[in-house]
Amino acid sequence: MDRYTAVRSFVLVAEKGSFAAAALVEGVTPVVMGRRLTALERRLGVQLLHRSTRGLKLTELGERFLESSQQLLHDFDAAEDSVSSGRSAVRGHLVVSAPAAFGRRHVGPHAAAFREQYPDLRLSFNFTDSVADLVREGYDVGIRIGEVRDPNYVALRLFPNQRVVCGTPAYFEQYGVPRSPEDLADHNCLAFNLQGGQQQGWTFAREGKLFAVRVDGNLACNDGELLYDWVKQGLGVGWRSTWEIQAELRRGELVTVLDEFALPGYDIQAVYPQQRYLPAKVRAFIEFLRGVYNVEGYWGEEG
Template identity: 40%
Template sequence: MSPISELAFFTLLMRVGSLAAAAREMNLTPPAVSKRLNLLESRLGVRLLNRTTRSISLTAEGELYLMSAQRILDEINEMERQVSSSRAEPKGLLRVNAPLGFGRTHVGPAISSFAKRYRDIEVQLHLTDRPINLPDDAIDVAIRFGELPDSRLIARKIATNRRRLCATPAYLEAFGYPEKPKDLAQHSCIVLRQNDAAFGSWRFNRGKLTETVKVGGSLSTNDGEVALKWALDSHGILMRAEWNLAGHLRSGRLVEVLSDYETPSADIYAVYLERLNLSAKVSFFIEHLREFFRSKSDSSEAWP
């Protein structure tokens, strides 16, 4: 097994979350997958995973290996894309889907600069917060946040982003700062009802410990901008992506809480079907998005 195939094997294993799921994905038996993992750990001389009959979790060495593996594979994919993709100017219709708020604030401006750069491309931007099925919904590229459950799709990270908890100084002065995730049960929390995510269940990580807290409050909505407005009106604590909160945190209108805990990933991805992997219009658009958001992250104020 080559080093590159070992990297791909381990990242696949962690993406699907279990030896059995990896076996199904690779058309192998679970014992064969377990043997392959044992050989990898034996070659490295370290244990990468803690294993039980029902679950797997990363060791410290496994976390380092996974992080490096993902970076190396991304660099290889990018190199191959640059070598093999057509360098002709992109032409034709490109259909893009993005979440409502983020689409208005960031994807729309990114498409504007893309259209000025490539005059022969036509872009249709569809904004919705409902889940879509790429083959069925006639979308070429979808912009999505966090972990992606469908392994049949290609996902390219275009920006780093994270979820943060915050409230106004007035709310925190009146009701106090939560010191631990479990303290949130005693607070009014503003809950977003979006997609099929578990309603009102907030997950936190600290070291190797994971804690899920059921939160609640008098206000809930399926619209992120409404939830943010309620938080600014001092109705409670909100968990929201950094792109939506950064300006208010810098201005002091909102204050971050429980900042020493990690929340689920909210990194931003461009998602598309494998058959479009060598499409010039898709490749050029995704590279443009990466440049657009890289310029934000390189500035002193990554998100407005």
């Protein structure tokens, strides 16, 4: 193992607070990270970390070595960047995950234009309503709708979005308008089933606090586009993203309710694993989509 790898591994473990989190960034197992640190300590002849069932803690020497190691890595990266042109080239194979309906409507259709700018790049898409493990399943970047809680991922907003309860005017005329999220117990709620990953219910905000309401209905599935179609048919109410229903709202075919309880932000985001060097192909794809989505009138033109 070379010294750079050893020092970088130590810095990652110290910054992430665990071998598992550091291993995720490096793309190796926690056991490998542990062996790297043990080898580094053996070579230096000092203990850098206290290991216990409660976690990891830097020794006094470890804290001093961390500061100098971080500066060393920064200087190394700066020197490499100053002479490397390859990192700025957009080439290779970009593997992208996105929600099924969103991917079909707002990712896939832009593939040709993106490749016109970067003809040396190959693209692979996987559109699914299941949340993909980007690292384990080998994705370079994922498009997510809503909050990203995993600290091992970086999330960049592409466009603002909200999640709202909606239905047809005819449905609400027949069954009434819910005045609070709890009133949804009296409505036919069209939601994802267990396979669709929405078993915790629909999430709302009240007085700055988030809470979930379990909903029930006579139709459920694991496909967001099918749920969207059922809502448009007036078969019940749905919890849909504003990006998805703009055209129907504009034409009056759908209306929203419980807007005062909507989550403050359920944004469209690009997500990728924490890493020291963000590949140029990932950066270019994110900036491309951000540019497309922020063109005036883009969302209103659909439908």
